[in-house]
Amino acid sequence: MLVNSRIRGIKPSYIRDILSAANAEGVLSLAGGLPPQEGFPLEYLRSSFARLGDSPELFQYGPTGGYAPLLDFLTSLYEIKPEGDLLIGNGSQQCLDLIARAFVEPGQKIAMEVPAYVGAMQVFALAGADIQTVDSHPDGPDLNQLEVLFSAGETSIFYAVPDFHNPTGRCWSVEIRREVAKLCVQHGVTLIEDAPYRDLRFAGDESPMVSSQCLESSLVLRSFSKTAMPGMRLGCVSGPAPWIEQLRLVKQSADLHTAVPMQAVLLDLLRWEGYPGHLQRLKKQYRARYDTLAKALEKGGQGRLNFDPVSGGMFIWATLQNVDAEFLARQCLARHVAVVPGSAFYLAGQHDVDALRLNFTCVDSDGLERAAQTICQLLSD
Amino acid sequence: MLVNSRIRGIKPSYIRDILSAANAEGVLSLAGGLPPQEGFPLEYLRSSFARLGDSPELFQYGPTGGYAPLLDFLTSLYEIKPEGDLLIGNGSQQCLDLIARAFVEPGQKIAMEVPAYVGAMQVFALAGADIQTVDSHPDGPDLNQLEVLFSAGETSIFYAVPDFHNPTGRCWSVEIRREVAKLCVQHGVTLIEDAPYRDLRFAGDESPMVSSQCLESSLVLRSFSKTAMPGMRLGCVSGPAPWIEQLRLVKQSADLHTAVPMQAVLLDLLRWEGYPGHLQRLKKQYRARYDTLAKALEKGGQGRLNFDPVSGGMFIWATLQNVDAEFLARQCLARHVAVVPGSAFYLAGQHDVDALRLNFTCVDSDGLERAAQTICQLLSD
Numbered sequence: 001m002l003v004n005s006r007i008r009g010i011k012p013s014y015i016r017d018i019l020s021a022a023n024a025e026g027v028l029s030l031a032g033g034l035p036p037q038e039g040f041p042l043e044y045l046r047s048s049f050a051r052l053g054d055s056p057e058l059f060q061y062g063p064t065g066g067y068a069p070l071l072d073f074l075t076s077l078y079e080i081k082p083e084g085d086l087l088i089g090n091g092s093q094q095c096l097d098l099i100a101r102a103f104v105e106p107g108q109k110i111a112m113e114v115p116a117y118v119g120a121m122q123v124f125a126l127a128g129a130d131i132q133t134v135d136s137h138p139d140g141p142d143l144n145q146l147e148v149l150f151s152a153g154e155t156s157i158f159y160a161v162p163d164f165h166n167p168t169g170r171c172w173s174v175e176i177r178r179e180v181a182k183l184c185v186q187h188g189v190t191l192i193e194d195a196p197y198r199d200l201r202f203a204g205d206e207s208p209m210v211s212s213q214c215l216e217s218s219l220v221l222r223s224f225s226k227t228a229m230p231g232m233r234l235g236c237v238s239g240p241a242p243w244i245e246q247l248r249l250v251k252q253s254a255d256l257h258t259a260v261p262m263q264a265v266l267l268d269l270l271r272w273e274g275y276p277g278h279l280q281r282l283k284k285q286y287r288a289r290y291d292t293l294a295k296a297l298e299k300g301g302q303g304r305l306n307f308d309p310v311s312g313g314m315f316i317w318a319t320l321q322n323v324d325a326e327f328l329a330r331q332c333l334a335r336h337v338a339v340v341p342g343s344a345f346y347l348a349g350q351h352d353v354d355a356l357r358l359n360f361t362c363v364d365s366d367g368l369e370r371a372a373q374t375i376c377q378l379l380s381d
Numbered sequence: 382m383l384v385n386s387r388i389r390g391i392k393p394s395y396i397r398d399i400l401s402a403a404n405a406e407g408v409l410s411l412a413g414g415l416p417p418q419e420g421f422p423l424e425y426l427r428s429s430f431a432r433l434g435d436s437p438e439l440f441q442y443g444p445t446g447g448y449a450p451l452l453d454f455l456t457s458l459y460e461i462k463p464e465g466d467l468l469i470g471n472g473s474q475q476c477l478d479l480i481a482r483a484f485v486e487p488g489q490k491i492a493m494e495v496p497a498y499v500g501a502m503q504v505f506a507l508a509g510a511d512i513q514t515v516d517s518h519p520d521g522p523d524l525n526q527l528e529v530l531f532s533a534g535e536t537s538i539f540y541a542v543p544d545f546h547n548p549t550g551r552c553w554s555v556e557i558r559r560e561v562a563k564l565c566v567q568h569g570v571t572l573i574e575d576a577p578y579r580d581l582r583f584a585g586d587e588s589p590m591v592s593s594q595c596l597e598s599s600l601v602l603r604s605f606s607k608t609a610m611p612g613m614r615l616g617c618v619s620g621p622a623p624w625i626e627q628l629r630l631v632k633q634s635a636d637l638h639t640a641v642p643m644q645a646v647l648l649d650l651l652r653w654e655g656y657p658g659h660l661q662r663l664k665k666q667y668r669a670r671y672d673t674l675a676k677a678l679e680k681g682g683q684g685r686l687n688f689d690p691v692s693g694g695m696f697i698w699a700t701l702q703n704v705d706a707e708f709l710a711r712q713c714l715a716r717h718v719a720v721v722p723g724s725a726f727y728l729a730g731q732h733d734v735d736a737l738r739l740n741f742t743c744v745d746s747d748g749l750e751r752a753a754q755t756i757c758q759l760l761s762d
Contacts, residue, residue, distance in 0.1 A: 001484050001537065001571045001598075003627050037437040046434040053427040056418040059610035090471060094636035101507070103382050106487075122634040126482070156382065190382045217382075229440035231641040246384050253503040255475035259640045260612040 006106070006128045022338035028371045030293075031338035033166060033226075033314050034362040039285065040229050041269060041278050048268040058260045064252045065244075066236070067263035073270060074236055078222070081215070085244035087251065090258050092196055092223040092235030093119050095247070096159075098254065099192060099219060099237065100127035102246040103157065110157040111149055113141045115317070115345030115352070117166045117194070120159050131347060136168055138308050140176030143183070150187035157190050162210050164197035164313025167345045167357035171311060174207050181213035189217070196223035196235075199279060201312035202287035216240060226314070227279060228269055232262040285361075286314070292365040293358065293372055300376025305356075316358040317342075320379070325354040328378060337374045387487070387509045403719035409752045411674075412719035414547060414607075414695050415743040420666065421610050422650060422659050429649040439641045445633045446625075447617070448644035454651060455617055459603070462596070466625035468632065471639050473577055473604040473616030474500050476628070477540075479635065480573060480600060480618065481508035483627040484538065491538040492530055494522045496698070496726030496733070498547045498575070501540050512728060517549055519689050521557030524564070531568035538571050543591050545578035545694025548726045548738035552692060555588050562594035570598070577604035577616075580660065582693035583668035597621060607695070608660060609650055613643040666742075667695070673746040674739065674753055681757025686737075697739045698723075701760070706735040709759060718755045 022029035052058060058067075065071060066088030075086050089095040096119070104110060106128030112120060113136040124131050132155060134145040140162070149155050160180070162172040172180070184191045193211040211218035219239035224232070237247060251257070269275060293316060297305060307318040320328065325341035332339050342355030356375070360368060403410035433439060439448075446452060447469030456467055470476040477500070485491060487509030493501060494517040505512050513536060515526040521543070530536050541561070543553040553561070565572045574592040592599035600620035605613070618628060632638070650656060674697060678686060688699040701709065706722035713720050723736030737756070741749060 001624060002486075004483055004486055007483055007627060007630060032442070034442055037441045040437045040440050042434045042437055042440070046431070049430040049433045050427070052430045053423045056421045056423055059421050059423070059612040060418045061413070061415055061606075061611045090636035090640070093634075097635050102385055102388055105383075105385055119634070119637070126631065126634050225442075230442045231440040233636060233638065233640045243382060246388060249388060250507065253474075253500070253507050254478050254635070255471035255614060256500070257614065259471070259614045259643050262640050262643065 006126055021333060027333075027336045027338055028363050028367045029338040030358045030360070030363060030368070030371055031340050032362060033359055035226055035230065035282070036285070036362050039282060041272075041275075044272055044274060045265060045269060048265050052261055052264070055264070058264050060260075062257045062260040064257045065248050066258065067260050067267070070263045070267040073267055077270070078220075078238055080238050083241060084215070084238055085241040086236055086238040087244050087247050088234065088236045088258050088263060089251065090233040090235070090255070091225055091230070092194060092221040092237070093123075094254075095221050095235050095237035096120060096192070096194065097123045098247045098250045100124055100129065101250045101254075102243075103190070104129050108156055109154045110159060111146070111155050111189075112159040113165070114347070114350065115167050115342060115355075117161060118344060120194070121347060124159070133347065133350070136165065136170060138170055140170070140172035141180065143176065143179055146180065146183055150183055150189055153187070155187070155189050157192060158184060159192045159194065160210065161194045161197075163195055164200060164310060164315075166197070166313070167315055167340070167342070168317040169310035169313050169315045170308070170317075172207065172210070177207055177210045178213060181210050184217055185214050191218035192221065193218055194221040196221070196226050197313040199227050200283060200286060200314065202283040202290070203311040219243060224266055227282070228266060232266060234258065234262055234266050283312070286312075289360045289363075289365055289368055290316070293360045293368040296369045296372030297376065300372055301379065302376075304379045305376070314359050314361045316360060318356045318358055320354040320356065323354055323379060325356055328375070329356065331378050332375060335374050335378070337371045339375065387507055402714060408714075408717045408719055409744055409748045410719040411739045411741070411744060411749070411752055412721050413743060414740055416607055416611065416663070417666070417743050420663060422653075422656075425653055425655060426646060426650060429646050433642055433645070436645070439645050441641075443638045443641040445638045446629050447639065448641050448648070451644045451648040454648055458651070459601075459619055461619050464622060465596070465619055466622040467617055467619040468625050468628050469615065469617045469639050469644060470632065471614040471616070471636070472606055472611070473575060473602040473618070474504075475635075476602050476616050476618035477501060477573070477575065478504045479628045479631045481505055481510065482631045482635075483624075484571070485510050489537055490535045491540060492527070492536050492570075493540040494546070495728070495731065496548050496723060496736075498542060499725060501575070502728060505540070514728065514731070517546065517551060519551055521551070521553035522561065524557065524560055527561065527564055531564055531570055534568070536568070536570055538573060539565060540573045540575065541591065542575045542578075544576055545581060545691060545696075547578070547694070548696050548721070548723070549698040550691035550694050550696045551689070551698075553588065553591070558588055558591045559594060562591050565598055566595050572599040573602065574599055575602040577602070577607050578694040580608050581664060581667060581695065583664040583671070584692040600624060605647055608663070609647060613647060615639065615643055615647050664693075667693075670741045670744075670746055670749055671697070674741045674749040677750045677753030678757065681753055682760065683757075685760045686757070695740050695742045697741060699737045699739055701735040701737070704735055704760060706737055709756075710737065712759050713756060716755050716759070718752045720756065
């Protein structure tokens with residue numbers, strides 16, 4: 001049986017592949033984007049799990065758009081306007097995939113910053129999109145490049161991760177947010193604001209969401225994988241009701257609906273009075289781990305490795321001077337330290353920068369120090 | 382934002398839409414394909430739910446293909462050969478969708494019997510397939526039509542539900558199974574054998590799976606929605622390893638992986654020594670309910686409504702004499718009985734037969750009798 005031509009264009013995720021190696025005993029993995037599982041709020045959820053045994057209705061077929069009480073809760077939490085709507089999917093990854101399936105035709109032009117989130121590149125490649133890229137700067141995307149692209153009039157979607165971008169960890173400035181929203185409205189471009197890391201700010205002040213400045217022409221993706229637990233596979237997408245209706249139609253075909261027991265457990269977690277405290281602890285831990293990794297890299301990198309500080313999220317984007325990042329990543333793995341080379345975050349054949357994406361959330365401070373030492377030792381060799 | 386042209390071609394599922402109406406208080410629903418939730422094995426699963434609280438690893442990101450212990454169990458259960466492989470998805474619906482996304486190009490010809498499973502028509506329409514149909518007979522698809530289609534050399538996939546077909550409840554004869562497998566091999570057509578109802582036989586002898594006679598050119602879909610519980614959204618697909626590898630690639634992009642806690646709970650259920658007894662009870666209950674509905678329809682239908690007996694599954698396909706099935710379905714709903722008219726199971730614009738699909742698994746015997754009386758009363762009016 002012949003494989004669909006668009007699949008042949010997808011580059012498998014180096015990251016998910018490296019995760020198998022990274023999961024091996026004794027490997028310090030800074031490769032994934034995993035929350036530390038020792039912090040999962042399972043103790044609180046015991047009563048929630050027990051209640052599943054008394055709730056057969058949660059195990060019956062459910063509505064395509066999501067479990068009604070969770071939909072109500074999120075609609076209120078995110079202040080969804082009457083002309084808006086919300087759909088629950090299997091992680092924000094599925095929500096993004098539904099968007100591409102509903103709104104992208106083969107050959108259609110969509111834009112994103114590079115380096116880019118690998119999962120988004122895969123989704124749009126699978127939809128047959130013509131992916132246009134703009135450079136990422138410390139305070140956001142290159143506005144000149146964006147305006148040139150949008151002015152050509154063929155870009156229909158701009159996919160963006162304005163808060164603690166994966167892989168760069170960058171957070172857009174307030175000005176850039178305003179300008180991007182303005183450009184989107186002006187040129188009729190739909191903004192997809194992907195916000196999985198937004199609630200993981202551990203320093204500085206929150207900026208308004210870009211979509212809040214162009215509500216009628218944007219879809220917002222939120223994930224519960226980073227703040228709650230990824231194995232449950234829950235995320236949501238909100239935006240204008242007629243667009244969400246189209247996503248519901250695709251979701252009906254894709255898998256009928258998302259697992260209801262998982263949605264009920266998430267709702268219990270989000271309603272928990274201790275949940276804000278859980279988030280605070282998580283962010284405090286992330287900040288401590290980030291500080292440890294940053295200090296160790298500053299100390300050992302000695303100009304061969306540079307990075308901009310981050311105020312949240314899960315990643316440091318470390319650029320290298322005259323070093324082949326892929327070679328370095330392989331050398332690291334041979335010394336039981338897993339990292340992802342920057343090339344993974346570019347389109348195939350695209351010019352990339354020599355860089356490493358370093359996750360600081362999943363390994364403890366001692367491990368992060370040892371990993372940084374290994375990386376810096378290899379750099380100085 | 383413009384909607385993808387292929388979405389505009391999907392007919393929304395009348396069934397899922399009617400389910401909202403059917404779920405209203407006081408409605409006797411013979412419309413869905415729901416297992417009765419009072420029979421869900423939740424009592425046994427209490428210990429399984431409790432164990433979730435001690436298993437943070439189940440809430441971490443997991444492998445795209447499925448939770449390894451469940452994959453191992455199913456690989457052994459279904460006797461997957463070394464050259465084969467298996468992937469777990471969000472219900473067999475997602476597995477079918479992954480197949481269409483991996484192997485169907487827009488305009489590609491795929492074949493199925495009509496009347497047909499609505500979810501399959503949606504999936505293939507969304508993939509842009511050119512859907513060819515062959516007539517369904519009581520013992521299987523029309524072999525002459527199938528041979529003519531296959532001989533033209535353009536059909537790449539034959540999608541089939543050989544056991545207790547939805548909506549007809551039909552089960553292919555041993556001879557037809559052999560012939561279809563032969564035709565598929567001879568003409569290089571891939572068979573997709575969808576088997577959600579196969580384990581729900583309550584009379585007669587099991588026939589070999591069609592795919593067992595053309596293993597190298599078939600993919601098999603299995604569902605745990607009918608035998609376990611649909612709200613967990615679990616199913617699997619098995620077939621030649623290189624094909625499953627392609628499905629894994631699409632699944633990575635579609636939603637990374639299926640919820641791990643649900644997979645762990647399903648594994649506990651399948652391993653349970655009481656599970657075969659659970660299935661037996663389910664089938665005994667289905668048989669009793671089927672007998673009740675069949676008798677009531679035979680008694681009240683008086684030649685205006687006819688159906689072939691079924692030996693398993695969830696549905697009776699009742700054909701009508703000189704009655705508009707859609708009109709009748711609306712009349713039934715006005716009297717608080719939900720049924721699905723036959724036209725829902727045909728492609729848009731296709732010639733259909735006046736028929737009703739009647740589910741006999743979700744309403745108790747008393748309710749089934751009352752529903753049959755309502756239908757028959759309306760028919761005689």
